[in-house]
Amino acid sequence: MTAQVGHHHHHVDAKDLTSVEAHLADITGSISPLPPTRLGIAEAEGCVLAEDITASRPLPPFDNSAMDGYALAAADIAGAAPDSPITLQVTGEVAAGDSGACAVTPGTCMRITTGAKLPGGADAVVPVEDTDGGLARVMIRRAAAPGNAIRLSGGDARQGEVLLTRGTRLGPMQIAVLAAAGRAWAEVFPRPRVVVISTGDELSEPGQALAPGRIWDSNSFMLAAAAREAGCLAFRAGPVPDDPVGMLPAIEDQLLRADLLVTSGGVSMGGEHDAVKSALSRLGTIQFRKVAMQPGMPQGFGTIGEDHIPVFTLPGNPVSAYVSFQVFVLAALGALQGQPDRRLPAVHAILSGPATSPAGRRSFLRGVLDRAGGTVAPLSGQGSHQVATLGRANALIIVPETVTALTAGDDAEVLILP
Ligand code: AMP
Ligand code: MG
DSSP: OOBOOOOOOOOOOGGGEEOHHHHHHHHHHTOOOOOOEEEETTTOTTOEESSOEEOSSOBSSSOEESSSEEEEOGGGGTTOBTTBOEEEEEEEEEOTTSOOOOBOOTTEEEEEOTTOBOOBTOOEEEEGGGBOOOSSEEEEOSOOOTTTTEEOTTSSBOTTOEEEOTTOBOOHHHHHHHHHTTOSEEEEEOOOEEEEEEEOTTEEOTTSOOOTTOEEOOHHHHHHHHHHHTTOEEEEEEEEOSOHHHHHHHHHHHHTTOSEEEEESSOOTTOOOOHHHHHHHTTEEEEEEEESEESOOEEEEEEETTTTEEEEEEOSSHHHHHHHIIIIIHHHHHHHTTOTTOOOOEEEEEESSOEEOOTTSEEEEEEEEETTTTEEEEOSOOOTTOHHHHTTOSEEEEEOTTOSEEOTTOEEEEEEOO
16 A cells, blocks of 8 residues: 555745644644633533542542451451351441441441441451351351451542642543542533634535535534534534635624634635635734645634634645644644643554655655554555545554655554544
């Protein structure tokens, strides 16, 4: 499989290019986090903590049994062994949820279930497997050290201990910690509201008949889905024509519900109709530049409106738009949630085929990563219009700015696509 770079751009002078890192730094440097808000823990998944979470009580909050068995004083069964079992009187049962306002007296024991509060006087639990399971009297076949099968209060976390730090993204595991610590809500950076607008006279809605010369709009669906996958609330505005007069109100209408705006199309260097540029320039400050990458060289970023909403104008080719989203927009979404260093996870893998890249630019090639095998295969069909190849990729292979060709067997840095 050969990674053929399908686009033959005119020669690009390296001194005109902004590096990927410089563009990223400009983006994250100009975005402040959204105002934190209180969210119930059932709603907070995907948000980022704006506070440290500490344990208001020890975890577990009380000494309890780690097993189903018998609570007793370890000293009472010190000599127990399979050939010399010790029999104790069973005075009752304590189950998970019982207040545990009871005690074992010397020479007796209580049946106990996993999670039940340890009765007074007991310092060990003998698992039921080491007994005859008796109800009134129990025969115990094995000694237990003090503390056996007991979960000590504070053994998981001490009172006042920091459980989760500000800046942590809340997934199911972190939500569990919040709930276990008794928190009904948390102070979080909310999910950013992302509005996606695609532009282009050639765009039709999928499902509609295709008139000659037109294509179906894929970018707005793709970018809205990518934003949702990244933990945002995404709104898709239908495609707007390449006409500054119509585009200006279309964008203004969307600003009210946006924390971040993404457009695609209409910013090619060839200077097509320049509708996006002229519409956005009236609403704020946008910088259009060439970034030293492929795909995704023409990039626009700035802020518009009274609230200085971050805006990305992404190139129209679907692969360029997608790569730009994962490289730049993801970092901006992180910055809105107090995580300006948010990036796709990266690993190293051995290339199973060759990969090429224009000099002075960082290439992001679609590939199939085999994480278990530690290999990555560049896909054929690397043109930035070749959306079909997107559907087969699970990773982006990076060919650095200083490298123009990699061959099979070379080590490459690979971004793992979500
Ligand atoms: P542009 O950036 O407007 O010059 O567009 C570059 C290429 O991407 C052209 O071939 C467009 O037809 C295509 N394109 C632009 N917008 C979209 C879209 N929303 N969905 C699919 N292809 C698009
Ligand atoms: Mg266009």
